[in-house]
Amino acid sequence: xxxxxxNSPSLSVQEGRISILNCDYTNSxxxxxxxxxxxxxxxxxxxxxxxxxxxxxxxGRFTVFLNKSAKHLSLHIVPSQPGDSAVYFCAxxxxxxxxKLTFGTGTRLQVTL
Amino acid sequence: NAGVMQxxxxxxxxxxxxxxxxxxxxxxxxxxxxxxxxxxxxxxxMVYLQKENIIDESGxxxxxxxxxxxxxxxxxxxxxxxxxxxSAAYFCASSPTGTNLAKNIQYFGAGTRxxxx
Numbered sequence: 001x002x003x004x005x006x007n008s009p010s011l012s013v014q015e016g017r018i019s020i021l022n023c024d025y026t027n028s029x030x031x032x033x034x035x036x037x038x039x040x041x042x043x044x045x046x047x048x049x050x051x052x053x054x055x056x057x058x059x060g061r062f063t064v065f066l067n068k069s070a071k072h073l074s075l076h077i078v079p080s081q082p083g084d085s086a087v088y089f090c091a092x093x094x095x096x097x098x099x100k101l102t103f104g105t106g107t108r109l110q111v112t113l
Numbered sequence: 114n115a116g117v118m119q120x121x122x123x124x125x126x127x128x129x130x131x132x133x134x135x136x137x138x139x140x141x142x143x144x145x146x147x148x149x150x151x152x153x154x155x156x157x158x159m160v161y162l163q164k165e166n167i168i169d170e171s172g173x174x175x176x177x178x179x180x181x182x183x184x185x186x187x188x189x190x191x192x193x194x195x196x197x198x199x200s201a202a203y204f205c206a207s208s209p210t211g212t213n214l215a216k217n218i219q220y221f222g223a224g225t226r227x228x229x230x
Contacts, residue, residue, distance in 0.1 A: 006155075036221075041223070041224075042224075043117070043204055043206075043221035043223045043224050044156070044221045045221070046218050046219075046221075049218060089156070091156075099146075099161065099208070099219075100161055100169060100171075100172070101146075101148075101156075101158060101219060103148075103155035103157070104155050105153075105154055105155045106155055
């Protein structure tokens, strides 16, 4: 039962353009969402998060949008840089569930020159 | 301020041996989480611990796996009698806060890659 889904396994974007990574969830109890970035042979690195009381959170080049009615969130990276090439994981948690994170399967982003 | 430290980075075991994975949380963090990542999959929650207490072990296999976070020292994930299906990357994360708080950002270590021959 995949409660957090990232339906695009990979995405290729030109340097300087916008990267849009998508994530869908099925559990309506999720109220906090996070994006992590992961390089090979390293652990996930926290990027940005959003609470369900908001619909947008911005941090520099990274913006996360949350559409609760559609149970959908997206991560926008603009402008994309070659160093952004990595696997991006969407994760969700629900208050009262011991704060465990439920992860999607990841999207591999490649930013080309 | 050192991040989450995991060791060893790579561990090779033969079937039937024991594997011990260690995790030292970030300074000031008293909440530790273990996740497992199989190839081409996302991370799957295994267990959540605070000092000397297991808070949630709903993701742990019922047999052969155990975890502890003693008052002194690192958290240990122990796998007894390993099988080939245990081969995976095991990640530890820590956070300064725990349950029922919205802004629970978990910070991850670099992982231990377990290979069972």
